Amino acid sequence: MKKYLLIITDEFQRHLAYRANITAYSIGHIIDVSAQVIIWSVIFSQVSIIKGYTLTEMMTYVVFGWFFQHASSNYNFEERVARDIERGTLSSLLIKPISYLRYITACAIGRVGFAFATVWGIAVILLLLMHDRLIFNFNPIILLIILIMVVIGFFIKLLFSLIIGLFAIWVVEISGTYFSLNIIAKFLSGAMFPIALLPSFFINLTLLFPFAYTLFVPLQLYLGKISIYQGVIGVGVELVWLIILYGIVKLIWHFGLKKYESVGI
């Protein structure tokens, strides 16, 4: 366990080395959220309710949705896994007394930990600027369920990344795969816009996939649009998906290692 803690710390510190990146990311996030806030404000200047959302609810969706998204992001770890396979660096990791899958998980935790720390800073600025336009829900049970959902959501996204990344053992180049699948995942999670704006059959369809539970469902719970009971069911669905994805990763890893050719070393 100690060695993985070291990997987490190392990943965190590695990102600290590039402070300009942090600044750029932060400014970019502020611009991104501000643009969305302005766009929705303009739309809501002409209508008071859109599919059950008021302006305040939509602002809350945008700001907190952005926060949840970055707190559970996989930060393109599929690319990292694929690179390890393509360049053969996986071989050097395989001979070390660590599990590669755990190593990647530790790196991802370090990465998201760093992002989380950065995002908090921006979140505080946004909350100060927009406090009168946001809904604050301090129900401890709801907050706990959301926290669980976001944490499981992070692991779901990570396992999804691992599945895509490990496909590099067979196809080498996976950029097209993760580009397309990430668009679908982002759309289904409700990160692009609330999926509540879409027809109901589509919403029901998205609830079959795990992505809506990483952002859309926690936000619905936060906004009080679904009950605590429905939130708990959401956690259950997430857990089922987590187990399924974990099984798939293990299966791919098992067969992938047999196929792995250690090219590039």
Add this chain to the structure above:
Amino acid sequence: MKLLAIKRFFRKIKRIMIILGIAMRSRLMYRLTHRFSFFLTVVGIFLQMAITVVFFKAIYGFTVQISGWQYHEALIVVASYMIIEGFMWATVGYLNGVSEAIFEGKLDQFLVKPIDAQFLASVNRADPEDWARVVTALYLLFQVVPMLHLTLLQAFINGALYLVLLFAGFSIIYSFALIIRSIGFWTTDAFGIWALIDNTLTAARFPTDIFSNKAVRIFFSTIVPLTFLATVPAKVLIHGLNFQLIISAILVALVFFLLSRKFWLFGLSRYTSSSS
């Protein structure tokens, strides 16, 4: 003497075009070595456009116009942005190659060649699959332009001006990206800066008239001139000749291009060739 200078200029342009052609052909060959990935990227691009259209359709289901823009007019802005974005990816790979070259010290190989290093660093990472972006945007454009009910002459004039303004938009976005990427000369790892470009440009997918705040409007017309990327070309295509807009767009494009060139050269003087 003048004639000789013109000849030399055209010879240089011809040379640049030949190199651009070779760079794009070799990138296409490289990308096609992984056909499955290439195909999936194209699918992803189609999906991206479809989702954007679905989003606009969803919000216009609740209102007839947003800041004076009707549904089909807003789609022209979307299509215009996608054309420029598509060209940025397909010809210069959004200057990803510049960041990579600085970070990995690969810029040396461009500096020693008898061709402008900025040009070579720009075109070496073109993403040919992004021509799909241009094609889908053109398809969208041809679907909505008939809704403008332009006469043949209007369509011709507005269309010609639209092309000029798209080129100006491309020039602005290229220059803006180059300035941001050149920061990498000081910071080495400039990949995070990509997030800044990406997030900033997201706003250009919408008509910039929605930014009613005066300070925000000035910001998006001068410091980060998003207005001139897609909104101005779309306005000219819809409403026709507008000297003020056209001249402003061309001037902003020129100023940004010269600024970016100066900044690139300034940055280049600080290049340390790390990890090369």
